[in-house]
Amino acid sequence: MQIAKNAVVEFHYTLHEGDSQIESSKNGDPLNYLHGTEGMLPGLESELEGKTGGDSFTVTLTPEQAYGEYQEGLVQRIPIKHLQGLGDSKVWKPGMTAIVDSNQGRHQVKIVKVGRFNADCDLNHPFAGKTLTFAVEIISVREATAEEISHGHVHAEGGCGH
Numbered sequence: 001m002q003i004a005k006n007a008v009v010e011f012h013y014t015l016h017e018g019d020s021q022i023e024s025s026k027n028g029d030p031l032n033y034l035h036g037t038e039g040m041l042p043g044l045e046s047e048l049e050g051k052t053g054g055d056s057f058t059v060t061l062t063p064e065q066a067y068g069e070y071q072e073g074l075v076q077r078i079p080i081k082h083l084q085g086l087g088d089s090k091v092w093k094p095g096m097t098a099i100v101d102s103n104q105g106r107h108q109v110k111i112v113k114v115g116r117f118n119a120d121c122d123l124n125h126p127f128a129g130k131t132l133t134f135a136v137e138i139i140s141v142r143e144a145t146a147e148e149i150s151h152g153h154v155h156a157e158g159g160c161g162h
Contacts, residue, residue, distance in 0.1 A: 001141045003048050005036030008154050010139040011048075017130050030139050032154040039153065041066055044134055053140045060133045070129030077118045078109070092119055097126060 003009055010032050014024040025031055033039045035048065043065030047057065063069050083098040092098065096111045098121065109121035148155050 001052065001143065003035050003051050003138075003141050006144045006149050007035045008142050008144045008148065009033055009035050009048060010141075012137045012139065014135040016133045016135070017127075022127075022132075034144055034148060034152065034154050037152050044136075048136070048138070051138055051141075053138055056135075056137045058133060058135045060131060062131055063129050066130070066132050067125040067127040068129075070124050074123040075112055075120050076123055078121050080114070080117060080119055083109075083111075083119060083121075 001007065010030045012025045012030045014026060015022045035045065041061065043061040044059065047059040078100060080092060082100055083092060085099045086092065092111050092114050094111050094113060098109050098111060100107050100109050107123065108126055109123055110126055111119050112122050113120040
């Protein structure tokens with residue numbers, strides 16, 4: 001089956017900026033997404049269109065095709081109690097990445113400065129302003145279920161619970 005709207009795509013990727021590897025899914029589970037529902041970077045999704053399971057390719061995305069240009073002045077003071085993702089660390093420190101829920105959804109932020117009750121956070125995506133290269137290996141492609149299409153996302157074994 002070829003990747004088209006409402007196909008469930010399972011793939012591995014390795015992400016590079018220049019010669020530096022940033023992240024990879026190869027040591028874990030592959031990613032799954034519902035094609036054509038804006039759940040993927042537009043530049044990457046357009047490259048996936050028409051491919052099938054077993055295909056591999058590399059694509060380089062400009063900031064405009066990926067996470068946008070870096071915007072100066074997007075630092076906001078956020079109460080520490082609203083920062084998520086500390087993991088095993090005991091204290092937030094500058095340079096760490098946190099997750100923040102807002103009325104526009106979940107966002108990754110970078111900690112710039114930490115005070116007693118608040119942290120100054122850079123609201124730019126950590127990859128904003130970067131030209132990124134994705135090496136992609138498509139594992140499988142299948143038709144989405146009616147429920148996945150109505151919910152707008154892929155369901156794990158047993159459904160999504162809502």
